[in-house]
Amino acid sequence: MHNQGQDKYQQAFADLEPASSTDGSFLGSSLQAQQQKEHMRTKVLLELEKVNLRLKSAKAKVTIRESNGSLQLRATLPIKPGDKDSNGTGRKQYNISLNIPSNLDGLKTAEEEAYELGKLIARKTFEWNDKYLGNEAIKKEFKTIGELLEQFENEYFKTHKRTTKSEHTFFYYFSRTKRFTNPKDLAIAENLISSLEQIDKEWAKYNAARAIAAFCVTFNIEINLSKYSKMPENNSRNIPTDAEIYDGILKFEDYLHNRGNQVNQNLQDSWQLWRWTYGMLAVFGLRPRELFINPDIDWWLSQENTDLTWKVHKDCKTGEREALPLHRQWIEDFDLRNPKYLEMLKGAIAKKDNTNHAEITALTQRVSWWFRKIGLDFKPYDLRHAWAIRAHILGIPIKAAADNLGHSVQVHTQTYQRWFSLDMRKLAINQALSKRNEVELIREENAKFRMENDKLKLEVEKLRMELVYKRSYTQN
Template sequence: MQNQDKDKYQQAFADLELLSSTDGSFLGSSLQAKQQREHMRAKVLQELEKVNLRLKSAKTKVTIRESNGSLQLRATLPIKPGDKDTRRTGRKQYNLSLNIPANLDGLKTAEEEAYELGKLIARKTFEWNDKYLAKEAIKKDLKTIGELLETFAEEYFKTHKRTTKSEHTFFYYFSRTQRYTNPQDLATAENLISSIERIDKEWARYNAARAISAFCQTFNIAIDLSKYSRMPDRNSRNIPTDAEILSGINKFEEYLNTRGSQVNQDVKDSWQLWRWTYGMLAVFGLRPREIFINPDIDWWLSPENADLTWKVHKDCKTGERQALPLHKEWIDEFDLRNPKYLEMLATAISKKDKSNHADITALTQRVSWWFRKIGLDFKPYDLRHAWAIRAHILGIPIKAAADNLGHSVQVHTQTYQRWFSLDMRKLAINQALTKRNEIEVIREENARLRMENEKLKLEIEKLKMELLYKHS
């Protein structure tokens, strides 16, 4: 296939503005996927009209119609074997299914088949053979999962606009389908469901079902995965307190005292980049990818950045936003605007293809590796959860906190606040009580001052009366 043919699907998406979403959940991704499928279907139907006009101009007595994701040839033909000639004309209108997908490539195939059928009709040589009886499609051997995986990317991006985000989503679907299935198995619903049921861990089974669902949708494999669509209960997390976050960043420097002397000189200072990354995750509650996908380093270091915001690029999971910090003092304390660390960031991402999901994944995995290496008891994403909880404790409105983290209020309340541990709840309650006690103290102090004020007024009036008495 020529490059032009390969790009025609992405050219068809050129005028599509994806729905802006602050919901990074599966629901948010599904809505965008639906929008793209509907957009591509509209494009196919537009092209179908043009094809039918060409067929009509050529006086070909065949038209093409779309039905349930397939293209059919419609023509008046001799009565099919076994069919009844109710009108006694010897002819009847039929829709012929030739197993042609309703996409841009399928349109080209369907048009060629329509001209071929038209010639047979014009010459009165049409016969009902296996092809037109749809027996050839039945005879075709089913493909294996491995064979379909080889064309998964090509077929998937016929219905999805290619972006950094969609590349990452596809990589998620591909890698999990590949991991949990046997490439030698035939790509049937039974075999795919069996692959899911062999998975012991609930979360792995749920994620595999999501990926296999996308795989089946791409290749029009009828399958019912509703049994596996319920999200499992989340495992417990270790959400760090502010004190533990402060202690954690010191572990990067402690690493210097414990690492061996045989250190590659090219990477001996690399720990500083990962310490900086740790600090950014803690201060802004970012997703790790939001640091590495097209970071606006100039803005971060700019004197005009008075609010100290981090600009998240539009290619990230939930689009562009400016993230505000919590605990601004940590920016100075962690030295997060030191140009040296930003140069290290620029160097790290320059070695990767920033549009390649696998390269970005390698960087985010490196963050997790460093957390384990220096002995932290929590994971990178736990810093994001800690940010959400800290915002709640500080009394920041849920909508503001959710927008700052780049997700919906629903995701914020359902996902993040469930990690409100007993210690966090105690802290929140104690802070609320302390605030209440402070208010009571202020009220009592105001009442005391009012009483003293009234007392002073009485004393002044008394002195005025005494002075008046003396002078009278």
């Protein structure tokens, strides 16, 4: 997918291990992106020092400096037209901006320009033309959104280490920017904001704004998207109850009996893989991708896996973790450790490139397609929300539940607990009251036992005193 021109950027990232994060939110992704941006800037500045040493050795009388994401040439030159000769020397030190970005490619261009300027200075032939006055940059025509989209991947990975996660993130930004904008529009803030305003659904607008923000950062387009940065308050979701989840697994069986004749013999049993997928999402609250990106099938079937955990690979959205199940009985009820289904999983992912975001996306979309095909009233991610709510109802600490789902406590509380329906709240309150009643009952029973124990102690003491009295009487 990427070209050879990107190799030097990825080599620069070779010694960087992206910060581990359990936050799949925009905030978590932004922190990782910032870390990579700072790493690349450090690499550029180190290379800049080397370039300036070469220029000094060549006695070019020009240096290169970095300022606000751009590279500038610094040299002592004849007074610029319209400028004051305050020292009376006829010369002055200037920073010349040639609109060169501060990256590894820009450094190469800047070094070439520095040598060219150095020759003009040495020959005393320098003149203030449009190039050095910056007029060429001003005259430069704006590019269209479509033209920049063609360059988006190449430019994006100049500041991001190319991994499975970053590929997925880029595809998210690219696909949404392309979907919600007009490629023929000029890539200016006014047109991009106009595109956002035409989106009716709040969540679609919020997600598009995130993508367009990344697009604008990549191409240094000044834009204010703060109006769209707040996560929408409401969204319609149908969070299934445990009973509905159990009924859902049975709908796959119904599909088998009602589907009619299957033309393609190779696909006769494929429904079993998607039923297994459904069950795993319900038991572990996983993101669908976490089943398909380098799954540790051997561990899942291992006898040593006594806790019945699913190992999420490090290339997934929020890094590696071991997810623990809720309702362990479902693992047996849904037959989730049947080697047959895991062989089907191997077959499905063997045909895919696990580093290719588009192919992994195709598998996750297939999951959603099966949900619709068998007539489920909820979506794959609703099983994840259901897991979070169930964990809350069972009294599992928020930090433990959040870690198990692979996100931050903030995301857990702000995102998942918003989906509590009235029925869910009633269930949670009733269970809490039931637990309190159980505690009170235990306390009452303990008090009763203490009273009976004190009574028995009195009886024992009474019998002891009587025995002492009898012995004393007999001796007398």
